Amino acid sequence: MIELKKFSYWYPGTEEPALxxxxxxxxxxxFVGIVGANGAGxxxxxxxLSGFVPHFYNGESEGQLTFNGQDMAALDLGQLxxxxxxxxxxxFNQISGARFTVREEIAFGLExxxxxxxxxxxxxxxxxxxxxxxxxADRSPFSVSGGQQQRIAIASILAxxxxxxxxxxxxxxxxxxxxxxxxxxxxxxxSTRKITVILAEHKLEWLATFCDRVIALGGGKLRAEGTPxxxxxxxxxxxxxxxxxxxxxxxxxxxRTKKLPVTLEQAKKALK
Amino acid sequence: xxxxxxxxTTLSITLMAIGIGINLAVGTxxxxxxxxxYLDSIGTVLVGALVGPWAxxxxxxxxxxxxxxxxxxxQAFAWAGVAAIIGALxxxxxxxxxxxxxxxxxxAGIITGILSAVLSAPIATYVFGxxxxxxxxxxxxxxxxxxxxxxxxxxxxxTFSDPLxxxxxxxxxxxxxxxxxxxxKARFGNLPVAAGRPLxxxxxxxxxxxxxxxKAAKKSTRRx
Amino acid sequence: MRGxxxxxxxxSGLHRLHPLTKVALTALCxxxxxxxxxxxxxxxxxxxxxxxxxIWGRLTxxxxxxxxxxxxxxxxxxxxxxxxxxxxxxxxxxxxRFAFTQEGLLAGLTFAARLLVALGGTLLLMQSxxxxxxxxxxxxxxxxxxxxxxxxxAIQIFPSFQDRAQVIIDxxxxxxxxxxxxxxSRVRLLLxxxxxxxxxxxxxxxxxAMALEARAFSSPAPKTSLHSLADSPSQRILRWLLVLxxxxxxxxxxxxxLQ
Numbered sequence: 001m002i003e004l005k006k007f008s009y010w011y012p013g014t015e016e017p018a019l020x021x022x023x024x025x026x027x028x029x030x031f032v033g034i035v036g037a038n039g040a041g042x043x044x045x046x047x048x049l050s051g052f053v054p055h056f057y058n059g060e061s062e063g064q065l066t067f068n069g070q071d072m073a074a075l076d077l078g079q080l081x082x083x084x085x086x087x088x089x090x091x092f093n094q095i096s097g098a099r100f101t102v103r104e105e106i107a108f109g110l111e112x113x114x115x116x117x118x119x120x121x122x123x124x125x126x127x128x129x130x131x132x133x134x135x136x137a138d139r140s141p142f143s144v145s146g147g148q149q150q151r152i153a154i155a156s157i158l159a160x161x162x163x164x165x166x167x168x169x170x171x172x173x174x175x176x177x178x179x180x181x182x183x184x185x186x187x188x189x190x191s192t193r194k195i196t197v198i199l200a201e202h203k204l205e206w207l208a209t210f211c212d213r214v215i216a217l218g219g220g221k222l223r224a225e226g227t228p229x230x231x232x233x234x235x236x237x238x239x240x241x242x243x244x245x246x247x248x249x250x251x252x253x254x255x256r257t258k259k260l261p262v263t264l265e266q267a268k269k270a271l272k
Numbered sequence: 273x274x275x276x277x278x279x280x281t282t283l284s285i286t287l288m289a290i291g292i293g294i295n296l297a298v299g300t301x302x303x304x305x306x307x308x309x310y311l312d313s314i315g316t317v318l319v320g321a322l323v324g325p326w327a328x329x330x331x332x333x334x335x336x337x338x339x340x341x342x343x344x345x346x347q348a349f350a351w352a353g354v355a356a357i358i359g360a361l362x363x364x365x366x367x368x369x370x371x372x373x374x375x376x377x378x379x380a381g382i383i384t385g386i387l388s389a390v391l392s393a394p395i396a397t398y399v400f401g402x403x404x405x406x407x408x409x410x411x412x413x414x415x416x417x418x419x420x421x422x423x424x425x426x427x428x429x430x431t432f433s434d435p436l437x438x439x440x441x442x443x444x445x446x447x448x449x450x451x452x453x454x455x456x457k458a459r460f461g462n463l464p465v466a467a468g469r470p471l472x473x474x475x476x477x478x479x480x481x482x483x484x485x486x487k488a489a490k491k492s493t494r495r496x
Numbered sequence: 497m498r499g500x501x502x503x504x505x506x507x508s509g510l511h512r513l514h515p516l517t518k519v520a521l522t523a524l525c526x527x528x529x530x531x532x533x534x535x536x537x538x539x540x541x542x543x544x545x546x547x548x549x550x551i552w553g554r555l556t557x558x559x560x561x562x563x564x565x566x567x568x569x570x571x572x573x574x575x576x577x578x579x580x581x582x583x584x585x586x587x588x589x590x591x592x593r594f595a596f597t598q599e600g601l602l603a604g605l606t607f608a609a610r611l612l613v614a615l616g617g618t619l620l621l622m623q624s625x626x627x628x629x630x631x632x633x634x635x636x637x638x639x640x641x642x643x644x645x646x647x648x649x650a651i652q653i654f655p656s657f658q659d660r661a662q663v664i665i666d667x668x669x670x671x672x673x674x675x676x677x678x679x680x681s682r683v684r685l686l687l688x689x690x691x692x693x694x695x696x697x698x699x700x701x702x703x704x705a706m707a708l709e710a711r712a713f714s715s716p717a718p719k720t721s722l723h724s725l726a727d728s729p730s731q732r733i734l735r736w737l738l739v740l741x742x743x744x745x746x747x748x749x750x751x752x753x754l755q
């Protein structure tokens with residue numbers, strides 16, 4: 001669905017590429033996790049996968065970046081918005097502020113797409129339901145907690161019914177409660193909807209339980225790729241400054257096994 | 273006119289909203305702190321300097337519309353045109369490099385302040401009967417007592433407060449531009465490359481540029 | 497002085513009017529403020545039109561209070577300045593070499609009444625109309641949607657800027673940094689207080705703008721709205737009548753000035 005071939009990208013006025021010769025093929029319905037230390041290129045890759053690189057940031061690129069076989073650079077952001085949704089780190093920045101209730105805030109994107117009123121209401125109700133914030137519908141989006149705001153941001157994108165959802169560290173500015181809320185919503189989404197999800201995240205325990213595939217970045221390069229178990233349990237994670245899940249660490253100390261667990265379930269089995 | 277479209281990209285539109293937010297937030301705080309200044313155009317001057325005259329004008333105009341719409345200062349709309357001219361001037365000054373040094377920025381602030389006083393006076397005189405409904409009306413009374421006519425008294429009152437207010441505003445914006453990473457400034461495209469660079473003129477290095485700029489910014493603020 | 501709206505939610509006929517009908521009413525107030533010849537006429541308009549509208553909107557107390565707060569300072573300034581300096585024969589009292597005249601007092605009060613009518617109309621509009629509805633109505637009549645975004649977002653964002661600034665001010669005061677010392681030191685204290693706040697929000701602009709693009713902000717499709725604004729043929733006629741009346745008042749004023 002989204003394909004990168006030896007894709008490199010330089011931000012305007014920089015000499016070091018933010019992404020370096022990355023080849024990647026993401027297919028429909030897949031849940032892909034992106035891990036990497038700060039500055040490894042996670043955000044830039046998220047922007048590339050959703051078309052903001054090269055559309056929003058100028059700068060230079062090399063190689064190929066295609067969406068459904070079409071060159072990403074040839075599509076415009078207005079067209080892409082209904083196809084690929086992007087959720088950012090900071091919840092406050094994602095509230096448009098141009099609407100006064102949560103329901104209206106979610107409607108903002110749909111109004112821009114020019115949808116008829118009845119369809120808007122149906123989609124908003126569905127999105128509120130998916131992230132479990134029906135009770136906030138008539139509140140001001142500025143009067144709720146960060147975790148709730150982030151779920152409003154996700155609902156606002158989901159209501160646009162994108163085929164791909166890209167999330168760039170959606171919980172990095174949230175407290176543990178807010179983090180749990182967001183991931184609970186995400187797991188519900190994965191189980192009820194067939195949608196391609198790409199999630200950049202530091203919280204490896206959560207990532208490991210959701211992903212079909214994990215990609216590890218370091219210095220703008222693709223360093224590892226495979227199932228969560230293969231990638232997240234490897235020694236390389238420590239060298240890249242990514243770390244490993246608490247389950248892998250515990251098992252590494254307790255067990256003499258090559259195949260370290262990365263999720264709670266796997267850890268339970270391994271420790272039996 | 274060629275720049276009109278360029279100054280209303282989604283990026284600059286977003287900055288305008290933030291700029292108006294800054295105007296209102298700082299404006300109301302300054303009022304509460306009891307300073308004899310308004311400082312309600314920091315956002316307008318900042319947007320004008322970063323994006324350009326059209327964006328600056330729009331920010332000034334819409335700021336006064338927002339003061340009216342919020343009911344915080346309903347009469348503000350009468351001065352929307354003056355606010356627009358202040359924003360446009362900031363854009364022109366910045367484009368011509370007047371924000372490159374503290375001295376030029378200060379002079380630009382004083383010039384803008386004088387112009388603002390001259391343009392505001394007829395509004396106070398003919399729309400509001402020669403007053404603005406604030407403490408500064410005591411000054412107007414003093415000038416009338418000294419024999420000046422209604423319009424001149426308002427010009428005189430304005431030249432007491434406006435140049436100082438705009439001087440402080442332009443200096444604040446100058447120091448903000450100094451502290452802002454070059455990458456952020458370049459994104460909006462109005463400032464000449466040298467603007468906000470440290471006075472000693474350090475050369476740009478591609479790597480670690482951000483930290484160099486930050487250090488330099490710190491140094492020059494301290495030196496001030 | 498906190499918060500970005502003076503709208504007061506009520507169930508009333510005034511609230512239910514289409515925003516543009518109320519804008520037309522405000523326009524009539526502006527025209528009347530400029531055109532009506534005397535204090536009596538201006539006060540009659542206030543008592544005969546604005547006050548009944550406020551009562552209809554169940555906003556009487558709030559409306560009168562706002563009018564007093566906004567126009568009160570003008571009454572004081574205008575009375576003093578016009579009373580002493582606009583000439584006249586009938587001297588009421590003297591202060592040193594300056595005479596306070598009856599004609600000046602009347603001129604001052606008349607000007608204050610003009611402001612009362614114009615600003616009263618504005619206040620009533622904003623107290624009975626949610627800003628979002630007003631902007632939607634304007635957008636439907638051709639106001640650029642991108643600028644409507646700027647206006648509405650600014651209105652909603654500045655209270656959170658204020659909150660953040662207040663936290664910093666409180667922290668400074670808690671650390672014993674006196675805010676009430678001389679002018680220069682107060683200005684110098686202000687910059688470190690608001691500087692980081694402003695810089696931070698400017699650095700956030702890219703992410704905000706991208707988030708907007710992700711919401712199809714630049715989509716070429718014609719925009720729709722979630723809510724419809726109730727309108728009626730009779731209101732449409734009323735709006736035209738109000739605008740005609742405003743234009744007629746101004747034309748009459750212009751004509752009598754030229755005579």
